[in-house]
Amino acid sequence: MKRMFILNFCSNPVKSVLMLIFLMISFSVLNTAMYINDKYGEMTQELRSDTALVDVCIDIYSGFGDLYKDEGGLNRLKMMYKKLASSDLFRYYEIYTQFMYVLNYDGPPEFKYGYDAGYDEDNLLDTPKGKVRASRINCVQVSKNCFDIYNMKLLNGRYFSDKDYLYTSEKPLPVIMGYEYRDYYKIGDVLKGDYIAKKLDLEIVGFLKKDSHIRKGEALLYLDRYIVMPIFECTEEPSDLDERVFQVRHYANKTSGYLKLMKGTVIGEVPGIINSISASCGLDNYSVWHIPYSLKVDFLTLSNEYMAAGLKYLGYILMAVFFILFIILFIKSVRAQTKIFAAYIISGASLKSIQHYLLLEISIFILTANIVGVLVTTAIFRLPYYSIYLLFVSILLLGIIALIIVRTANSGSISQLLLEENKNVD
């Protein structure tokens, strides 16, 4: 068997090397095409769900404490919010992840804030009825326009209405629950909550579909285990210090969000724009930072949808061409070797062992091509990647080769060869 392999490889090294090269190219092309297809598909799905990718994150962080003491502080924050929400230079999206205390929570612990990090212990909160056990639950506060750009589709129930964004203490606050809550609560259930020290009744008005998500900076935030709350406006003036502290904190949250720049707005000018708004409202500077999409955005810029699709189909065509060339070369190689096989057979070798040898030879070629394919993709994208299609194609190719072997290297062909060779001699 070893001798036969060496014989074949050495009898026509050019053909053997060509076969190996064709196979390696086709597998590398396939693996790379599938990588592009997979990653591009993943990215477009991600990006399509965020058609208005936010460019800038702003955050209030300095001088925050003074706003509690200052009676005009809250108004300045409200003014800031209004200016952000009505700017012509950008669209403003409010997204804030502030956990919510849920009183006497009896749902699964996985939904608790800090569950993954191991600090999800319950607390005791003061209520008019005394101390009550409260659990910190993952909660995200969003503005209404977030539903337009992020993948937040309803499984059932209703979206937030404009009225839901105007909070009054007379009615419960509507909330939409993440997908995984559907087994524990139903629409119409009311939870007792505590949002930055304000007691709220939370009425469930809907459930999100599985894998609903928003983008927080560079990362996607999946909402399956989150409570989604409208980042409401307070319609009532604070009646006491506690209420004012609550509203200051709430508006501080409301003015820490994301901007999508309008056409013509230069990203470098954004810190100046934001800080001139904050200065006009009598507030200190906001921290402003550009959200880099690094490779993802660069890659998307380089390869638009058509280009990626073109690459994929080009990959398929190239692969098909190299495959056909490989099979043609293989058939030629088997025919050229029939004389050697015949020599082995008249010397006592079995046809089966020859067929096994041919399959082994091709298996080695295919294995090598698989390894090279993965190495090439890894070298290009610096990420190891193995497409399941490679395995599928390998099995398909082995099947085709096995058929060719059975058809060409059989007893009939050997005895026929002997007779034909005899005719040539005659």
Added chain:
Amino acid sequence: MLIKLSGIKKTYSHRRRSRNVLTDVSMEILRGEMIAVMGASGSGKSTLLNILGGLDFPDSGSYCYNGKEIMTGKQADLRLFRREHIGIVPQSLLLINQISAYKNIALPLEIRKEKHIREKIESVSKMLRIEELIGKKPGKLSVGECQRVAIARAVIAQPELILADEPTSALDQDSRDIVAELFSRLCSTGTTIIIVTHDHGLAEKCGRSLSLKCGILH
């Protein structure tokens, strides 16, 4: 009796036309016989040899070797039969050009995983007077020299039956005598030899001559 063929028929089809190559061939061959099969080109000699060597199946008929039916239809049985009993010198020689004559001769022994290969090859080479040639590749040898290498490969594993298709066609008179002498010596040790030949001189040295005409044995 070593071989008994009864009613062997073989037809080849080509482009929807079939041709009877062997028609009802029956023969009996004793152990240690040396038989010449003669006939014109296309008379079915090589096909008969292929069937005798287990390289091809007849369409019908029976082939008993040592009282056992060979044509069971199983490739494994046929391979075992070929490996254990047959040595073949094909007309086209079928030497592997990429390896030396020595390695070509050694092939049957390597497949059988036999020992003392060198000694056996030296002995056969001496008999066929090819000691000087065995280091060379077949491409560097004359046709006559290749023919002797192919004969050496056929006899090296000491088979019971040697089937030789025109083994002396390219040999000069001296070489023909050497081959004839070798075959005679093998016959005397009980080896059966069937030679397809046009060489009347070689046929005369055989114990029996059979003639094939249009697939019918006379």
